[in-house]
Amino acid sequence: MAEPILALEGLSKAYGALTVTDDLTMTVEAGSIHVLIGPNGAGKTTLIGQISGQIAPDAGRIRFDGRDVTDLPMHARCRLGLARSFQITTILPSFTALENVAVAAQAHDGHSFRFLRPAAAEARLNEAAMASLETVGLKHRAGVRAGALSHGEKRQLEIAIALVMKPKLLLLDEPMAGTGHEESERLVATLEALRGSLTILLVEHDMDAVFALADRISVLVYGRVIADGKPDAIRADPEVRSAYLGEEAAL
Amino acid sequence: MSAPSSPVNKPIGAARQVAPVLLILFAAVPALANAADLGFATQMVSRIMIYAIAALSLDIILGYGAMVSFGHAAFIGIGAYAVGIASAHDLWDASITFPMAMLGGGLFALVTGAICLRTRGVYFIMITLAFGQMAYFTASSLSAYGGDDGLTMWGRSEVFGYSPLENETTFYYVVLACLASCYVFAKALVGSRFGRVIVGVRENRLRMQAVGFNPYAYQLVAYVIAGMMAGLAGALLANHTEFVSPSTMSWQRSGDLIIMVVLGGTGTLHGAILGAVAYLALEEILSHVTEHWRVFFGPMLILVVLFARGGLGRLIGGRGAGG
Numbered sequence: 001m002a003e004p005i006l007a008l009e010g011l012s013k014a015y016g017a018l019t020v021t022d023d024l025t026m027t028v029e030a031g032s033i034h035v036l037i038g039p040n041g042a043g044k045t046t047l048i049g050q051i052s053g054q055i056a057p058d059a060g061r062i063r064f065d066g067r068d069v070t071d072l073p074m075h076a077r078c079r080l081g082l083a084r085s086f087q088i089t090t091i092l093p094s095f096t097a098l099e100n101v102a103v104a105a106q107a108h109d110g111h112s113f114r115f116l117r118p119a120a121a122e123a124r125l126n127e128a129a130m131a132s133l134e135t136v137g138l139k140h141r142a143g144v145r146a147g148a149l150s151h152g153e154k155r156q157l158e159i160a161i162a163l164v165m166k167p168k169l170l171l172l173d174e175p176m177a178g179t180g181h182e183e184s185e186r187l188v189a190t191l192e193a194l195r196g197s198l199t200i201l202l203v204e205h206d207m208d209a210v211f212a213l214a215d216r217i218s219v220l221v222y223g224r225v226i227a228d229g230k231p232d233a234i235r236a237d238p239e240v241r242s243a244y245l246g247e248e249a250a251l
Numbered sequence: 252m253s254a255p256s257s258p259v260n261k262p263i264g265a266a267r268q269v270a271p272v273l274l275i276l277f278a279a280v281p282a283l284a285n286a287a288d289l290g291f292a293t294q295m296v297s298r299i300m301i302y303a304i305a306a307l308s309l310d311i312i313l314g315y316g317a318m319v320s321f322g323h324a325a326f327i328g329i330g331a332y333a334v335g336i337a338s339a340h341d342l343w344d345a346s347i348t349f350p351m352a353m354l355g356g357g358l359f360a361l362v363t364g365a366i367c368l369r370t371r372g373v374y375f376i377m378i379t380l381a382f383g384q385m386a387y388f389t390a391s392s393l394s395a396y397g398g399d400d401g402l403t404m405w406g407r408s409e410v411f412g413y414s415p416l417e418n419e420t421t422f423y424y425v426v427l428a429c430l431a432s433c434y435v436f437a438k439a440l441v442g443s444r445f446g447r448v449i450v451g452v453r454e455n456r457l458r459m460q461a462v463g464f465n466p467y468a469y470q471l472v473a474y475v476i477a478g479m480m481a482g483l484a485g486a487l488l489a490n491h492t493e494f495v496s497p498s499t500m501s502w503q504r505s506g507d508l509i510i511m512v513v514l515g516g517t518g519t520l521h522g523a524i525l526g527a528v529a530y531l532a533l534e535e536i537l538s539h540v541t542e543h544w545r546v547f548f549g550p551m552l553i554l555v556v557l558f559a560r561g562g563l564g565r566l567i568g569g570r571g572a573g574g
Binding site for chain 1: 436439440442443444445446447448450451454455457458459460461462463464465469472
């Protein structure tokens, strides 16, 4: 079996007395769509933050693509092929949608200490950006200021930004949060089309999307993985049902 | 709305014309001043243009990078002292002293910026102010070079043994050429890959880190570029007055520069030039009326901030990068 693209070993993070990540060990297989579920406050976003490098863990190691990245800052991990989207929309509001994606393409196209040539006229960046916008279905909105996009479109833009970096591992933190049914379906289709071309670690609450996409599911409760396996096994797991799915069904 | 528009380098409509028009007007000043027998006007406008270069350099980091430097006058002062001190050692050639002034400004920016840029927001403002004051008091204590009283230069910089700058009109056009070059350079800079990163960090630092940029490195380089440009302004200023004093780098001067940039409109470049013109012209006019000219200037500034959001530049027309 090939080495996992991502391996978390004994990862821990506490904020004062509150343990958010509790000696967590898990792996993500290359090429899979791995979904992380768990009730609110389970520590999903904190975990994504630690994997991406935004938050420093208190203990434990993070191995990405055969290399220990625990001590690398976020921008350095990103250059190794680790891209993320944010739960709370994080875009450049005064840039157009195209420029938001083009600046991400720029980050992965040599250095940016180029001082004189107009960046807006660089065809290579714009073409890559446009292709990425097309993938998520946002091409027709390329020239619109990102701040003026609808909520759903901003979510799509986040994914276009991540995709243009051609990551090996894509971390998506609740990409469907707050989007309508139709937009969610489109997003599921977009991710489905990407299956196999890269690895996706997805945090999601929308159970239809979770079971439609997941190759494997990990269930996080109070900073620990309480179950880990194929979707059918997770669905049948009594502990998961009581901790999470049952709670959801009761709503 | 749907037309692609860049937040960085495409102000719409009249705004695009402001800087070229200003530069052409500047070019006409010496002839007009001579015709109207107002010789002092040439000198006054060269001073305005020198501060316009400094304001331009501040706009690069303040307007585009949201780095509010409250110690910007220090870079001007260091540039001025580089030329002044060199003249005290009988070194007059501009081909040596001007690069020295720019390197001095850039070096000071590199060292202080490396520390300042580890902070943000109000802490950044305070620490740049602290470094500015450090430069001010250091200059005040340079007793070998006049200390508090400043340093008289006994002439202007030479160019390969000649003294063309002694001619007021020639000096004026040299300043104008410097301003035009700085503007063209800054304009290209903010639209380049580098400029896009600087503006991106202003817009959302986390997003830029998440796509793979190290904001610190880019901001530091922008800071150094601004320091060098302000150093050039300092070298010109020393030649303008043939006198260098610590007051050039007082915190009030740094404040004046911020006011110029805000008055003209941040993040537009032409706004910085416009702001320098408006501020120094008003200072000149109002200070003839009363010694307490700031009493009138203060409310005017408030009116501009309240009713002409985005400064004079936007009042004249168009939208810049302020967002």
